[in-house]
Amino acid sequence: MNTKELLKKVRKIEIKTRKLSDHIFGGEYHSTFKGRGMTFSEVRQYQIGDDIRTIDWNVTARYNEPFIKVFEEERELTMMLVVDISGSEFYGTSSTFKNEYLTEIAATLAFSANQNNDKVGLILFTDQIELYIPPKKSRSHILRIIRELIEFKPVNKKTDINVPLQFLSNILKNRAIVFLMSDFISDDYSNSLRIISSKHDITGIRVYDKSEITIPNLGLVPLMDNEENKMKLVYTGSKKVRKNYEKYYQNRIQLFEENFKKAGAGIIDCSTEDSYQKKLLRYFKNR
Structure with a gap:
């Protein structure tokens, strides 16, 4: 993507998400996340x-x-957008890839925070911290965050939710609003989540493509393992293969829900076919 195409895409996302944050989410965000006193x-x-x-x-x-x-x-708060950019996020069978969907959610939240004079920071992670942008206020800062969400290329492909949670514990001195965005196909991170949620207001936003839930019977199919970055031949005609996959996937989702509920953290569940606007608005109103 050249510079002209990038700027055009950034501007398109800004127009769409800033309008949402100005007219819908700005007020809801303000009433949901109170100041320090x-x-x-x-x-x-x-x-x-x-x-x-x-x-x-x-x-x-x-x-x-x-x-x-x-x-x-006493208003000024800090919002941290923590976004999974591992291989599994660059996937989609609908009109929107998971990483594109996450970018729009993150941009909407960032403009909502900026409208309320709050600082916004960004962490992009895989199984390591790929990029950290310290919290600041200003439109140009938000646009930089959007640019990085669009064009940043990660070094690694795997996912470890523990990594950004432990990083946050080290860098955040005052209470912050944290939105952790991923498909949460990761090993156990319950202890790290419990520690960070005791000090900060954390919400997990799980984004998934509906085709990931089950594997259809298509015979022998070459599937790309995005996290290992290699093709694997999988015989989808095997009921055992399909059942094992579905069991693995459901276990990861159950782990996500249990971890966040035990930690007292919020949950937003989004398919790439869902309206994230409605999901966010409902979440803000119900808090």
């Missing part, structure tokens, strides 16, 4: 409808009319 702003005259608990009795007595204390939310 309230700070005193000013004293003003009481108006009908004001909470009487905020009356400043000293100022009221001095001027012989009611005044209230006004507080503002």
Whole structure:
């Protein structure tokens, strides 16, 4: 992809996702993720409808009319977008690959955070940290994040969810909002997740293609193992092969759900055929 094509694609994603974040998710995001507390702003005259608990009795007595204390939310938060870019993410049988779908979700969340004056950072991972962009605020910073999501080429193909969770534990000093995006076809990461979720607000976004759930009976089929980066001949006519695959896949999904629930973390489950807009909105409203 040349520079012109890249900029065009970045702009297309910006237009689509920024409109969503401005008109739909911005307000929901603000109400879902609260600031770190309230700070005193000013004293003003009481108006009908004001909470009487905020009356400043000293100022009221001095001027012989009611005044209230006004507080503002201490807002600035940090959002970390943690995105799996292993081989299995570059897969899709519908019109959208998993990595493209993840990019749009990440961009929507980033613009929602930026609209609320929160900082956004990015981690791209496989079984190692491939890229880390420290949290900042600004449109240009968000566009850089989108560019990296589109064009970054990972060194490795495998997945290890423990890697970004342990990395986050080391770099985050204050409480942060963390969105961990993957298909979660990974070995056990329950201990790392439990540690990070005790200090931060974490949500797992599982993205999958429906064709991954089962293998159809197509006889002997060459299948690419994206994580080992090689072709393998698989006889899909074997019920045992299909059953073993389905069992493996379902075990990984069960592991994902159990790990996040035990850790008290949030879950969003998305097929690439689903409307991620509806999924995000429902999640924000139900929190």
